[in-house]
Amino acid sequence: MKKNILISGGGIAGLTAAKLLSEQGHNVTVIDRALSFTKAGFLISLKSFGVRIMEELDLMEQLQAASSPSEFVSFLEKDEQLIQHISYEKMNKNIERSVLISRGGLHNVLYDNLKDQVNILFNTTISGIASRGNKTEVIFSDGQSMEADLVIVSEGLRSSTRERYFTDSQMEDFNTLYMGGRLQMEHSYTVGDFKIYIDVNKMLSIYPIANNEIAIQSYIHHTGDIATIKQRSAELLESFFSDYNIEVRDLLTRFTEEGLIFVDKMGMVEASDLVNGNLVLLGDAGYCPTALSGMGASLSIYGAKALSHFIGKTPDDLASACSNYNTLMQPIIRKFQGNARNNASSFIPADAHQLNQFVNTFRAASDIELKKIMTDPIILTEDQLNFKIN
CATH class of the missing domain: 3.30.9.30 (D-Amino Acid Oxidase; Chain A, domain 2)
Structure with a gap:
């Protein structure tokens, strides 16, 4: 049965969810506070399962066309002394390839593919929400309203809707x-x-x-x-x-x-439950792992795929679908937020002693040890890749 689904926030997570859910046949509306679409954005690296899902969405050709070349990276001390010189091809040999792209470029790939399929309302935000049994009435900032079976909140790190309706969540200043x-x-x-x-x-x-x-x-x-x-x-x-x-x-x-x-100042969202009634948190609004995890965009895309996967399994039981999504995501969130904390400690050392310790260890690292540092932390288990809950 088709559902009316509202997605508040038309970023990477929101647009990925919109594409997947519209392909399931649901009526999807996306609202965004921006006045219009923009391709502006800083550089990101889409890795591992994020690349795999974009390929599943048949968007790899567009993704590659919008990407930038990435061959080698040299880690240096400030006096130009080399710490490590790494080949991306060699480092990513055992995982899906990494794609270097601007956030705006990735956003545009999704938007351009979706803009004629889904109703997208710019300059629009949520000003109020009221439950009506199994339905939710959403009041927009322009005074219009919509009745939705599910509201997906993907407004980003500083989501006002999360702050208002997920009072147990909090944002940690990084x-x-x-x-x-x-x-x-x-x-x-x-x-x-x-x-x-x-x-x-x-x-x-x-x-x-x-x-x-x-x-x-x-x-x-x-x-x-x-x-x-x-x-x-x-x-x-x-x-x-x-x-x-x-x-x-x-x-x-x-x-x-x-x-x-x-x-911007980086922060992490800590939400013990990504679901509140007919509202569900997605992307940075629910579990921002910060850019230091290296997996923010990939995790947003994965979360959208996970949520749509469970909705596809039980479209007439959205409560169970959202509950399963929350159960799957919580340990993954902890993993990638932990990665970010570890990376901050290693790659932004707090004092000269920690800097010297990291430089000496990183400089002496073998290929196997480098793989443990650079790629092992971004891998999901086969069960997680297949959205299986233990």
Whole structure:
């Protein structure tokens, strides 16, 4: 039986769910607070099961067309001393290939495929929700309303709907500032050969993704509030790396002056239950693992596939479908949030002693040890890949 499903939040998780559920025959409406669709977004790496699901959705050709080359990565100390030089092809030999793409590029692949199939309402948010037996009446910000059998909340890390209706959930401040974006400029870097600098309380990544474009990402341990940080973002970025070589300093100066920069403080969502009646949390709104997990986009796509899988199994029992989704997701959420905490401790060391310890260990690591560090943590079990609950 067809269900009326509302998805609040048209990001990667929301659009993936919309595609899967509309293909099951449900009436799907997507609302988003943005005034219109935009391709803007920072660089992400879609890995492992995220790539597999995009292939299952028959979107690999579009995904590859929107991606950037990624061949090698060099981990460096700030004085350019090499820690490790890694081949992506070699590192990913035993898992699904990794795809480097902007968040906006991935978003656009999904949106372009879906925009003519699903009703998408921009400049629209949820202003109220009322239960009507097995139905939910949703009041929109423009005063219109909709009766839904299920409301999927995929509004992102700072979801207002989660804060209002999932009062037991909380957002953990990761005390890490993210500054990233893209800069259009001719450069002498080798495209696809990346640099990642490891330092005390900070990490800087330089990604030459085209002959005339560089993506830059930085993670900085910071306890300040986001409003103040955004006002001083350019000054903070340059000051944190002021003791780096002139090439890096000049690049960051040009980035702050001419680049498209995204600034935010990272956080994790802790929700003991992703379900509240006819409402269910999806993606970063329910389980943001932060960018430091390396799997935020993949986990959003996986969550959408898991939820649609269970709805497809019991379309006339949405309560059971959502309960099974919650049961499956909770240990996976803990795994990837744990990965993020471990990566923060390793790749953003808190002091010089931890930095030296990490550099020496990472530099001496064998191929097998590197695989344990870089790829083993992002693998799911066969049961999880097949949405089986133990």
